[in-house]
Amino acid sequence: MPEDFVIARNPEEGSSLPYVLRIPYGDRGVLLKARETWPRTSKVYCHRFEEWPENAEIIERVPVTSCVRRGAAIDLVLDRSREARSQFVISYAKGGRQAIFWQTARTAKQARPHVRTPRARASGVAELAIVVDSQERYAWKFSDQHVVTDRRRLPAGDYGVMWEDELVAAVERKSLGDLVSSLTTGKLKYQLTALAALPHAAVVVEERYSRAFQHEVVRASVIAESLAECQVAFPTVPIVFAESRKLAQEWAYRFLGAAWVAAGQDRPGEEYFADLATGAELPAAEPTVAEIRAWAQANGLRVSDRGRLSAEVRTAYDAAHRAE
Structure with a gap:
């Protein structure tokens, strides 16, 4: 097994991936083509190849402290003081094509937006039933949302909601x-x-939309023009860049929830107005954080002007309003 991590120039003329890497993992090592010699500012896309080129010009040869596979990633630790720790993440695009990204803790953190997704239910729906297309690979789990899923073949999109067995809304998920x-x-x-x-x-x-202009093969102008043409041709189907997988899932959940409620208002069925038919009142909408904060301040409770509310404040609010 190779003992060093090796970076060399790719002798292949005209390649958009000007460097070749040899990771000391396995009997022959893992051979990759790459755009950069280190993921300093962003993740680096890599592509597998089979034979190490004989005439490759070696740029760096660095001893390795550790090279371990953990699930779908290879963790690499080099024997040097700076730029020592990195990770190669193996993923698959739609259609089964393998995609490998080289990242450090810093570039991985930059790729994740520093936000927390809201916990409130989409459009007040207690549990949204989302249909996942049976051909969708690596489907969203909706583990942070109030969702129950069912897999079946959809005529359009990867995720959808039904009203009386009719597909009333769908979301097509896309990796870049x-x-x-x-x-x-x-x-x-x-x-x-x-x-x-x-x-x-x-x-x-x-x-992110900006990442579309950093594609390794297709020119940025071609991508920009094609997206614009699609939006003009199909104005009722927005193309949303949601920045990350987690935020894309959250956006889809909110969109499908709103669409399902709209479908019920347009053509209500027996279940939609079941509470009204029996004379019962519909449940009140959940209070917003701003409303709870204002109530707490008015009632002399200590509460910050920003950020999440404590469990004690929420408990006090619930108790007071149950008493009412």
Whole structure:
């Protein structure tokens, strides 16, 4: 097994990945082409290849302290004081194509927005029933949302909500690689055609818009023009860049919840107005954080002007309003 981590220049002319790497893992090592020699400012896309080029010019050869695989990642620790720890994350784009990203703790942190998703239910729905397309790989779990899922074949989109067995809203999920691929092959226009036939639909991308202009192969102008053409041709189906997988999931949950409630208002069924039919009152909407904070301040409770509310404040609010 190779003992050093090796970086060399890629002798392949015209390659968009000008460096080759050898990770000392396994009998022959893992060989990758890469755009950079280290993920200093952002994650670095890498691509597998089979044979180490004989005429490759070695740039760096660094002894390795540790090289261990942990699930879908290889953790690499180099024997030097700076730029010593990094990780190669193995993922799969839609269609099964392997994608490898080289990152450090710093670049991984930069890729994650520093936000907490809200805990309130989407449109006040106690438990939203979301249908996940049976062909969706690595589907969202909705573990942080009030959701129950069911897998079946959808005529459009990857996630949807039904009203009386009719698909009333759908969301097509895209990684950045899948988005660019479907744009350049024309597949996205067929998907948008199917989505546009629904009352409510959207495409959600698990990445920032700016990252679309850093693609390794397709020119930024081609991607920008193709996206603009799709939005003009299908104005009722927004293409939303949600910055991360977690935020894309949260956006889809809110969108599908609002669409389901709208479907019930447009064509209510027996279940939608079951409480009204029996003369019972509909449950009140959940209070917002601002409303609870204002109540606490008015009643002399200690509460910060910003941030999350303590459990004690929420308990006091609930107790007071149950008494009412």
